[in-house]
Amino acid sequence: MLSRFDTLAGRTLQLLVGMTLLTILGSAFILQDERKDRFEERNLAYLLDEVTTLVWLLQDASPVERARIIERFSRTGDEIAITPEPSLALDRPWRHAVEHVIHHKLRSALGIEDRESLRVRVEIADHRQDRDEDEERRGSPPEHPRALGDDLRSDDVRAILVCVRLRDGRWVDFRTTRIDEPPPWAGKTLQLLALLLTTVIGGGLLMARRAARPMAQLAEAAQRLGLGEDVEPIPESGPREVRETIRAFNRMQDRLHRHIQDRLRLLAAVSHDLRTPITTLRLRAEYIEDADMRDKTLATLGEMEAILSATLSFARDEAADETARATDLAALAQSLVDDHADLGGDVGYAGPERLIVRCRPVALKRALSNLIDNAVKYGGSVQVSLATEDGQYLIRVDDAGPGIPEADLEKVFAPFFRLEVSRSRETGGTGLGLSVARTIVHAHGGTLVLINRPEGGLSAQIRLPESIANGSAPGAQGRVSARV
Numbered sequence: 001m002l003s004r005f006d007t008l009a010g011r012t013l014q015l016l017v018g019m020t021l022l023t024i025l026g027s028a029f030i031l032q033d034e035r036k037d038r039f040e041e042r043n044l045a046y047l048l049d050e051v052t053t054l055v056w057l058l059q060d061a062s063p064v065e066r067a068r069i070i071e072r073f074s075r076t077g078d079e080i081a082i083t084p085e086p087s088l089a090l091d092r093p094w095r096h097a098v099e100h101v102i103h104h105k106l107r108s109a110l111g112i113e114d115r116e117s118l119r120v121r122v123e124i125a126d127h128r129q130d131r132d133e134d135e136e137r138r139g140s141p142p143e144h145p146r147a148l149g150d151d152l153r154s155d156d157v158r159a160i161l162v163c164v165r166l167r168d169g170r171w172v173d174f175r176t177t178r179i180d181e182p183p184p185w186a187g188k189t190l191q192l193l194a195l196l197l198t199t200v201i202g203g204g205l206l207m208a209r210r211a212a213r214p215m216a217q218l219a220e221a222a223q224r225l226g227l228g229e230d231v232e233p234i235p236e237s238g239p240r241e242v243r244e245t246i247r248a249f250n251r252m253q254d255r256l257h258r259h260i261q262d263r264l265r266l267l268a269a270v271s272h273d274l275r276t277p278i279t280t281l282r283l284r285a286e287y288i289e290d291a292d293m294r295d296k297t298l299a300t301l302g303e304m305e306a307i308l309s310a311t312l313s314f315a316r317d318e319a320a321d322e323t324a325r326a327t328d329l330a331a332l333a334q335s336l337v338d339d340h341a342d343l344g345g346d347v348g349y350a351g352p353e354r355l356i357v358r359c360r361p362v363a364l365k366r367a368l369s370n371l372i373d374n375a376v377k378y379g380g381s382v383q384v385s386l387a388t389e390d391g392q393y394l395i396r397v398d399d400a401g402p403g404i405p406e407a408d409l410e411k412v413f414a415p416f417f418r419l420e421v422s423r424s425r426e427t428g429g430t431g432l433g434l435s436v437a438r439t440i441v442h443a444h445g446g447t448l449v450l451i452n453r454p455e456g457g458l459s460a461q462i463r464l465p466e467s468i469a470n471g472s473a474p475g476a477q478g479r480v481s482a483r484v
Contacts (some may be wrong), residue, residue, distance in 0.1 A: 012208040013201075020200045024193050043179060047160060048102070051174055052109045054080070055164050058172055077178035086163035086171045088119040096122050098157075106162065117165040123158045214238035218246055225253060226445060274308055322360040330355040330386055332365055333395065336372055337384050345376040351386030357393065357464070359444055367437035367448075368395065371460045374433060375399035379457055388466065392446075395462040403452040412450065413438050 050073075057069050070080045103120045112118050162174045214237050221231045233250045236243045282301050288294040330352050337349040368384075375382040379399020387394050404412060411417050415435045434450075441448040446464040453459050 010208070012211065013204050016204040016208070017197075017201055020204075021197060024197055028190075028193055044098070044102070047176065048105050048109065050176075051106060051162050051164070054174065055110055055166070055172060058082070059166055075178070077176055079173075079175040081173045082166075083171050083173055084169075086119055086165070087173050088121050088161060088163045096124075098122055102160070102162070106164070110164065112164075114165075119163040121161040123161065124156050211238060211242075214242045214246060218242075218249060221253075222249065223445075271308065275305075278305055278308075322363050324358050324360050326356055327359050327361040327364075328354055329357045329359070329364075329393070329395075332361060333368065333384055333386055336365065336369055340372055340376055340382075345372075346381045347372065347376065348383050349385070350383065355386065355393070359464075360440075363440045364444065367440040368397070368462070370433040370437045371397045371462075375401070375458070375460070378402075389463075391466045393464040393466060395464070397460040398453060398457060399459075400457045403456065403458045404450060406452065409450045409452075413448075 054069070054073050058066050061069060066082060070082070074080050099120045099122050102122075103115075103118055106112070106120070107115070107118055110118070157179045159175055159177045160179070162172075164172045164174070166172060214234070217234050221234050225231050231253060233253070234246050236246050236250075238246075278301055282298065285294055285297040285301065288297060331354070333351065334349050337347045340347045372382060372384065375397050376399075379401030381400040383396075383398045385394075385396045385398070387396075413434050415432055438448045441462050441464075444464055446462055448460065448462050451459045451461060
């Protein structure tokens, strides 16, 4: 599951959904904060209207009418009384900006010119009161009201008190605890945000897959081309940069194909031109009267033919011409072991009984046969093993010979390179066996290395990527270890 998000489409979708989710959450919190601000203004406007209406009705009313007005205005959470003295002291400083705002707006609405005739107090919750007192102890100047950006909210307010002096000198004390709080979230808003997020995820998934499909096709084609398979030109689709990359890949593949075809035609012509004079020389050598000279000449011509054939085979790179197909690699290795054992070689096999791998079996068999041939010639006892290691298929050909000097472990892969001591020309061959084997293994996307074994002998190790397999893993079919 996690590997799906490691693709271009997955990462694009992650980025799109992440940024959209961040935008939606930020917008939701901004919207909620804005709703709270509007709700605070509504609370304040409702309070101002109620107090203004109440004071205007009480101004010129008789005591009986005032009692009736107060009774009708009083609701749950409201306390209204007419007293000779105000319940709020005059020398109390502003503590919150809202007190100053209420005082200013009520004076304007009631036409009060004397500041002392109107007093306002906001009672805050205990947790807020403790915090304000702590700030005062730390040195906050209480004589200045806080800025209008104060974070005082409805949930911080416990009650609001307003004292207004009437024309007859008496005071109206109004105290209310009906401070409505806004709902935390709007249900429809959340539903719309959820619908938006779902739409973005669905649309983003389709867009990301569509945008990443050409890159996936390009990666698959490059993998197949690297393994030597014929690849059809990729349709140019997707964003401009992707189209340009695909166009460059198609051109590169076409130029590479033309280059290989030109090389093959050139080699075919060289082969034809050289075989004719060699055949002529062979016929003329038959007329040499000196038998010893005639045999040496024919041997030299035979060696020239062998070198020419090996060179043409190496340059032609037969591994690139064969079609890859599902092959039982274990059976292929066991058949080679059986063939060499029938010829008298001391060869054994250890590994799974069955392992299906997509490869070019003729070419891979040739590479493995070259390694076993060398091991039998120069190492005596040979052990061929097949296993999995670090997500790769490992084919080992271990011998019990003298090994190869460390400085020459890479040199022996060069065409026509031979070791004079342990790999003399008397043993036969042209020095192309290891070069051909490595070329074939590289065409399969693998590696071929030679390692001197600590206990003595040489180990030729082929590693093939496990991604080329399309069958069961080794071990699932059981293992056998036999000495043939």
